[in-house]
Amino acid sequence: MSTQIPKQTEKADETAAETETDAPSKGDERRAEKRRRADERRRQREAEEAERAAADENTVELRVFRYDPDVEGKQEPRFDTFHVPFTKGMTVLDALMYARDSYDSSLTFRHSCRQAVCGSDAMFVNGGQKLACKTQIDELEEPIRVEPLPHAEVTKDLVVDMEHFYDQMEAVEPYFQTNEYPDGELEEQRQTRENREKIKMSTRCIWCSACMSSCNIAAGDNEYLGPAAINKAYRFAMDEREGEDVKQKRLEIIEQEHGVWRCQTQFSCTEVCPKDIPLTEHIQELKREAVKNNLKFW
Amino acid sequence: MHEHDVVVVGAGGAGLRAAIAAQEEGADVAIVSKLHPVRSHTGAAEGGINAALRDADSWEDHAYDTMKGSDYLGDAPAVEALCKESPEEVIQLEHWGMPFSREEDGRVSQRPFGGLSFPRTTYAGAETGHQMLHTMYEQVVKRGITVYDEWHVMDLVVTDEDDPADRTCHGVVAYDIQRGEVDGFRASGGVILATGGMGQVFDHTTNAVANTGDGVAMAYRAGVPMEDMEFIQFHPTTLPSTGVLISEGVRGEGGILYNEKGERFMFEHGYANNDGELASRDVVSRAELTEVNEGRGIEDEYVHLDMRHLGEERILDRLENILHLAEDFEGADGLTEPMPVKPGQHYAMGGIETNEHGETVIDGLYAAGECACASVHGANRLGGNALPELIVFGKRAGHHAAGREMGEAEIPTGKRGEWEPAEYEFEVDVGAVGDRGPAAADGGAVAADAEGLMEAEIERARERVEDLLARKGRNHAEIRSAVQETMTANVNVFREEEGLKESLSDLREAREAYTEVAVSDPSRTFNTDLIHTMETRNVLDIAEALAMGALARREFRGAHWRKERQERDDENWLKHTLVSWNDGEPELWYKPAILEGEAKTYEPKVRSY
Numbered sequence: 001m002s003t004q005i006p007k008q009t010e011k012a013d014e015t016a017a018e019t020e021t022d023a024p025s026k027g028d029e030r031r032a033e034k035r036r037r038a039d040e041r042r043r044q045r046e047a048e049e050a051e052r053a054a055a056d057e058n059t060v061e062l063r064v065f066r067y068d069p070d071v072e073g074k075q076e077p078r079f080d081t082f083h084v085p086f087t088k089g090m091t092v093l094d095a096l097m098y099a100r101d102s103y104d105s106s107l108t109f110r111h112s113c114r115q116a117v118c119g120s121d122a123m124f125v126n127g128g129q130k131l132a133c134k135t136q137i138d139e140l141e142e143p144i145r146v147e148p149l150p151h152a153e154v155t156k157d158l159v160v161d162m163e164h165f166y167d168q169m170e171a172v173e174p175y176f177q178t179n180e181y182p183d184g185e186l187e188e189q190r191q192t193r194e195n196r197e198k199i200k201m202s203t204r205c206i207w208c209s210a211c212m213s214s215c216n217i218a219a220g221d222n223e224y225l226g227p228a229a230i231n232k233a234y235r236f237a238m239d240e241r242e243g244e245d246v247k248q249k250r251l252e253i254i255e256q257e258h259g260v261w262r263c264q265t266q267f268s269c270t271e272v273c274p275k276d277i278p279l280t281e282h283i284q285e286l287k288r289e290a291v292k293n294n295l296k297f298w
Numbered sequence: 299m300h301e302h303d304v305v306v307v308g309a310g311g312a313g314l315r316a317a318i319a320a321q322e323e324g325a326d327v328a329i330v331s332k333l334h335p336v337r338s339h340t341g342a343a344e345g346g347i348n349a350a351l352r353d354a355d356s357w358e359d360h361a362y363d364t365m366k367g368s369d370y371l372g373d374a375p376a377v378e379a380l381c382k383e384s385p386e387e388v389i390q391l392e393h394w395g396m397p398f399s400r401e402e403d404g405r406v407s408q409r410p411f412g413g414l415s416f417p418r419t420t421y422a423g424a425e426t427g428h429q430m431l432h433t434m435y436e437q438v439v440k441r442g443i444t445v446y447d448e449w450h451v452m453d454l455v456v457t458d459e460d461d462p463a464d465r466t467c468h469g470v471v472a473y474d475i476q477r478g479e480v481d482g483f484r485a486s487g488g489v490i491l492a493t494g495g496m497g498q499v500f501d502h503t504t505n506a507v508a509n510t511g512d513g514v515a516m517a518y519r520a521g522v523p524m525e526d527m528e529f530i531q532f533h534p535t536t537l538p539s540t541g542v543l544i545s546e547g548v549r550g551e552g553g554i555l556y557n558e559k560g561e562r563f564m565f566e567h568g569y570a571n572n573d574g575e576l577a578s579r580d581v582v583s584r585a586e587l588t589e590v591n592e593g594r595g596i597e598d599e600y601v602h603l604d605m606r607h608l609g610e611e612r613i614l615d616r617l618e619n620i621l622h623l624a625e626d627f628e629g630a631d632g633l634t635e636p637m638p639v640k641p642g643q644h645y646a647m648g649g650i651e652t653n654e655h656g657e658t659v660i661d662g663l664y665a666a667g668e669c670a671c672a673s674v675h676g677a678n679r680l681g682g683n684a685l686p687e688l689i690v691f692g693k694r695a696g697h698h699a700a701g702r703e704m705g706e707a708e709i710p711t712g713k714r715g716e717w718e719p720a721e722y723e724f725e726v727d728v729g730a731v732g733d734r735g736p737a738a739a740d741g742g743a744v745a746a747d748a749e750g751l752m753e754a755e756i757e758r759a760r761e762r763v764e765d766l767l768a769r770k771g772r773n774h775a776e777i778r779s780a781v782q783e784t785m786t787a788n789v790n791v792f793r794e795e796e797g798l799k800e801s802l803s804d805l806r807e808a809r810e811a812y813t814e815v816a817v818s819d820p821s822r823t824f825n826t827d828l829i830h831t832m833e834t835r836n837v838l839d840i841a842e843a844l845a846m847g848a849l850a851r852r853e854f855r856g857a858h859w860r861k862e863r864q865e866r867d868d869e870n871w872l873k874h875t876l877v878s879w880n881d882g883e884p885e886l887w888y889k890p891a892i893l894e895g896e897a898k899t900y901e902p903k904v905r906s907y
Binding site: 199 | 334341342386393397398399423428433540623628821826
């Protein structure tokens with residue numbers, strides 16, 4: 001099993017560190033020193049890992065995308081290889097955490113709940129959008145290639161800039177609106193079980209942005225609302241507790257130039273959704289609603 | 299420097315509700331959170347929200363159940379506020395569009411939960427927290443409340459008078475994770491801490507990786523006592539390999555626990571002859587571990603939770619999320635086989651000492667939610683009482699910080715009421731190591747005005763970041779895992795003197811190691827090595843206070859079990875534990891629990907289920 005990762009980037013790194021500036025400040029010197037140490041540690045780590053891998057066949061090989069705009073030697077994207085001891089039930093997130101805590105503390109990825117509800121750790125694993133925490137290692141082919149989500153700007157390593165995704169989510173007035181509440185004190189609005197069931201799947205969205213990353217249309221049209229935001233609009237438009245007038249407004253929002261009509265029904269969003277939300281179906285249903293609505297005024 | 303009337307730290311249920319309340323009261327409010335709001339761990343809450351919504355139910359019954367569940371260590375004014383206001387808060391959530399599960403008549407569903415005398419747990423499938431978090435974040439978006447997400451709050455900016463009761467909080471200093479810069483957030487009205495749990499003190503926990511108790515630790519260092527930290531809830535049904543939570547809703551719907559022999563041990567071994575699986579969480583957790591310790595566990599580690607008999611339709615309707623969790627994280631199919639479960643750290647009953655308005659002893663500093671201790675949970679929290687706490691006390695703190703007149707609180711904070719010093723002598727050193735290593739006290743700089751103090755603290759935080767990045771030393775991960783190991787080995791469900799002492803000496807070693815901690819990632823962009831290193835200091839402070847409280851309390855109350863005295867001792871211990879940082883020399887003291895409610899006194903009774 002080979003653990004040789006691209007050595008040339010390290011060489012470049014070292015020279016850069018030494019010839020960096022004419023009159024290095026104290027801070028620069030410190031940072032250069034830290035970089036040299038970091039490189040040293042990385043070489044040591046790789047040697048140790050190789051040894052471990054040789055001694056123990058039961059390891060997993062990860063090839064992880066690395067990039068940091070701030071750090072010499074990481075400004076050019078590269079892949080690092082990590083050998084992580086396999087344990088039963090291990091997920092891609094477990095393996096990344098092990099690699100970070102044992103080998104390289106600068107390995108960077110978002111994660112929090114470890115149980116597929118916070119939506120922080122969507123990544124591109126062996127060429128597919130996955131939540132790292134619910135992706136079992138033993139179901140993947142090795143070496144496992146871990147990259148940041150495509151079609152998003154990479155901030156560092158596996159972290160991508162989510163601002164655009166959040167902007168699209170917020171563009172659909174993603175909050176409940178009604179003009180009518182029940183009169184009585186402590187009185188809830190009534191909702192049928194059927195209606196609750198109808199919106200149930202749409203309310204499971206965890207904003208991981210896997211769908212947006214998988215969508216060709218979103219990749220080509222930066223203003224396209226995208227599957228998650230349209231699903232959010234669906235969640236409200238289909239909720240019987242909002243009135244007819246609110247629904248009209250919602251349909252106008254999703255019918256705009258960069259709305260539902262952009263969707264070409266490729267189902268890629270539905271395939272990658274870690275919460276099994278039938279995103280494409282929801283988009284199609286909104287298209288039908290919009291058509292019906294337009295006929296009504298015709 | 300950023301300036302707002304109210305600054306809320308943390309964007310889970312309590313933080314979002316606090317921000318909405320403060321904004322409704324007319325304040326300019328900002329949320330500062332190390333995670334984007336929808337990533338908060340409120341989203342992982344499954345079971346539901348206790349609220350006396352129905353005619354056959356009453357807030358008084360909810361309060362009685364809660365006081366009993368707390369093993370009489372809840373403070374009645376806080377408990378009664380929770381139970382009275384929970385119904386209107388639940389209806390408020392419904393009016394904001396939260397998709398609750400529904401009855402045939404279209405009203406919100408409620409189900410039975412452990413320790414409750416009425417099925418008052420209002421829920422949205424087994425994903426109540428997720429729906430609540432998203433519903434409240436939608437309201438934050440609607441109102442245009444400013445959110446600074448992925449900003450890690452490092453410390454509070456507090457004046458440094460000798461007596462914490464004379465101090466004032468002017469704001470916070472925070473580190474922008476994306477851009478690598480330190481800046482200040484001045485709050486003229488108040489800072490509300492809503493930073494959630496501290497499960498990372500243990501290694502088998504249902505909590506998120508982000509739950510490092512930051513708010514509790516920073517309030518502690520600023521002079522606010524930590525209250526009742528030894529009371530940690532171990533949830534009886536977590537998946538053995540990951541600690542992922544399997545909702546109490548499974549037992550609420552009729553799920554059954556079996557040991558290796560297939561015995562329904564809750565009844566057959568007499569742990570809870572009336573309520574069985576639906577006894578209070580502490581009772582069920584101890585029962586499971588007793589089964590395992592006496593050789594009746596499966597693989598010597600766990601027991602089985604079986605819900606197959608509920609039928610596919612009911613499971614899919616009410617517990618679908620559980621099927622996904624059991625399959626994704628344990629490879630078990632809940633429809634065709636029992637699910638393996640064991641106790642795991644779940645919830646901190648203790649936290650930042652507050653009164654029922656969310657005020658701490660420091661002027662201008664509030665806390666709400668899991669990080670706070672009002673106390674509504676006392677020695678043991680009932681299932682379904684955490685989510686209402688977030689919204690009731692989040693709202694109260696938000697209103698108060700924004701200037702609403704709410705009258706004098708009944709719960710005294712700090713040493714303003716009756717109190718007594720602890721007589722316990724610790725054998726190992728606790729508190730600061732040497733002269734102000736990174737784990738030492740902060741205190742406030744002496745400065746004439748708030749502006750000057752803010753500037754000084756921002757500068758100090760910058761220096762701290764530079765120092766952590768520049769120095770050579772140890773990685774925080776080994777220190778954090780040493781803390782987690784000793785806490786899980788020695789301060790777990792069953793506690794005894796020797797183990798507790800050992801934990802304190804292990805923690806001392808970890809504190810000493812932390813003085814040599816360093817960050818090896820030099821980056822200014824998304825440096826999680828730096829963030830985790832700063833969090834580990836918080837983990838250390840909390841673990842120590844927790845172990846101190848646990849060692850000193852020689853009785854068995856609620857979630858705190860002591861081998862040396864396996865019964866509740868009301869004569870000596872009907873009191874709250876407080877630990878004050880005291881500028882690096884932690885002080886342990888006590889104040890009485892308040893059992894006098896509005897109309898009645900909650901007399902301690904034997905707690906059987």
